[in-house]
Amino acid sequence: MALFNNFCLSYLFAILLTCLILSADNSVRASENDPESITKIGQGVGHVMNIYYCYSCGYRKVFEDYAGIIQQKYPEISVVGANYDPPGLNMYLSRLIGFGKMILIMCILSGVNIFAWLNKPQPAWWSWCLENKLYACMMIFFLANMVEGQLVSSGAFEISLNNIPLWSKLETGRIPQPPELFQIIDNTLQFSKMDLPKSNFVQ
Numbered sequence: 001m002a003l004f005n006n007f008c009l010s011y012l013f014a015i016l017l018t019c020l021i022l023s024a025d026n027s028v029r030a031s032e033n034d035p036e037s038i039t040k041i042g043q044g045v046g047h048v049m050n051i052y053y054c055y056s057c058g059y060r061k062v063f064e065d066y067a068g069i070i071q072q073k074y075p076e077i078s079v080v081g082a083n084y085d086p087p088g089l090n091m092y093l094s095r096l097i098g099f100g101k102m103i104l105i106m107c108i109l110s111g112v113n114i115f116a117w118l119n120k121p122q123p124a125w126w127s128w129c130l131e132n133k134l135y136a137c138m139m140i141f142f143l144a145n146m147v148e149g150q151l152v153s154s155g156a157f158e159i160s161l162n163n164i165p166l167w168s169k170l171e172t173g174r175i176p177q178p179p180e181l182f183q184i185i186d187n188t189l190q191f192s193k194m195d196l197p198k199s200n201f202v203q
Contacts, residue, residue: 084156
């Protein structure tokens with residue numbers, strides 16, 4: 001039984017280490033607004049379309065699909081994608097919860113009584129966590145992940161062309177259909193007196 005518990009704890013530690021690496025990768029994605037880490041599709045030099053999307057909502061694939069069809073119809077437009085950081089303190093609070101989650105799990109796995117450092121009596125729930133390390137770590141991990149996901153999930157899909165806003169999912173509540181997005185792009189280009197070479201793309 002002791003061997004099984006040691007195996008489970010080792011397995012859980014490996015999972016936590018993997019999650020730490022993934023969290024670092026997500027932090028890089030969260031800073032995709034930097035020019036060095038921004039995602040670009042297409043090499044057009046005339047115009048730049050920015051699409052800020054909610055990465056945690058699974059909109060990366062939607063961005064890639066839209067970038068492809070926009071590049072097909074407007075080869076002179078560079079499509080730039082980046083993660084949309086949630087407003088206010090949500091991003092910072094999410095990172096704080098993630099950091100606190102890892103601290104708690106490490107304390108439980110090492111059997112450290114953090115309340116002794118605070119000169120406080122050890123509560124019953126912490127005693128339970130120390131006695132049931134595997135279940136306690138899994139519970140803290142999944143609950144914290146759920147809260148983190150809610151905090152950073154913005155649902156955004158914001159589109160702009162040459163810093164001119166074209167579409168906001170936060171305002172409309174939906175992602176535009178390709179034909180209506182094409183119409184908006186055409187109107188914006190005509191209004192701005194930007195001439196792009198016509199393509200044979202079937203509308």
